[in-house]
Amino acid sequence: MSWFPQDFEACRLPAEEYMQLEAPGTEIAPGVTVERRGLFKIGGAAAALLLASPLLRGQEKVKKAAQKAGSGKISMAEFVAEAEPLAKELVDADEPNEDAYLMHLASLLCKLDNAPAFEGRGGERPVQMSRNHRSPHFAVMQIKMAEGSSLPFHDHYEYNGVILGLEGAVKVRSFEMVGEELRPGRDEKFEIRETATATLTKGRLSTLSRTRDNIHDLRGGEGGGRVLDIFTFFPDNGGSKYMEVEDEPVDAERKVYKASWRSRGR
Numbered sequence: 001m002s003w004f005p006q007d008f009e010a011c012r013l014p015a016e017e018y019m020q021l022e023a024p025g026t027e028i029a030p031g032v033t034v035e036r037r038g039l040f041k042i043g044g045a046a047a048a049l050l051l052a053s054p055l056l057r058g059q060e061k062v063k064k065a066a067q068k069a070g071s072g073k074i075s076m077a078e079f080v081a082e083a084e085p086l087a088k089e090l091v092d093a094d095e096p097n098e099d100a101y102l103m104h105l106a107s108l109l110c111k112l113d114n115a116p117a118f119e120g121r122g123g124e125r126p127v128q129m130s131r132n133h134r135s136p137h138f139a140v141m142q143i144k145m146a147e148g149s150s151l152p153f154h155d156h157y158e159y160n161g162v163i164l165g166l167e168g169a170v171k172v173r174s175f176e177m178v179g180e181e182l183r184p185g186r187d188e189k190f191e192i193r194e195t196a197t198a199t200l201t202k203g204r205l206s207t208l209s210r211t212r213d214n215i216h217d218l219r220g221g222e223g224g225g226r227v228l229d230i231f232t233f234f235p236d237n238g239g240s241k242y243m244e245v246e247d248e249p250v251d252a253e254r255k256v257y258k259a260s261w262r263s264r265g266r
């Protein structure tokens, strides 16, 4: 099982020094002579045999995969077709590797040709959402934010996500829980640590796992902005809760803030 982009597989090929075992001049196979370090001189029939070897076929595959990874575009339908089975694989795994999965989705999104049209039904609301795809474990949606609008601090309990900037600018402040408890009690004060800030313009990405950077605050940047969200839901009842976060950190050096859940709504 692998969630790595195909081009990352190239990293698994043995380094050249491990492939050079014989001294120059040695005939390592009928018609195959080591010419100098790292190079083979291959005779007629042997060349055909070597080209048919699993190793070389594997290298050819890697080369093709790398070419594919470095160029070309995919449609949203192609993205969903590739990503959705991986989402199912992730949530069913005994030891899910969320970061590898999220990086794979991010890699695929770099090739996305065009996002689907935005079909929000929010009228003139400053924050509008449009759902493009939904299955039990996987969702694709868009959020359009007017300049200065906000989706204030909230968590993503039992789900992860990749956010891709589509147009304009959306500012993201990312945080994560301090300690192991992801959903402290309703009346408890708890601590969150700021981990990253980013302005998502077209083509820029932000990711969050169930533990890493799982909390964020979104603001519409200058002129507003639109982002594409890819969410993967684990079987436990996932969802988001809004929280209040104190303006001043309790530990400025570690960027730790006190927070508490909002009692209702936003």
Ligand SMILES: [Fe+2]
Binding pocket: 154, 156, 216
């Ligand atoms: Fe969010």
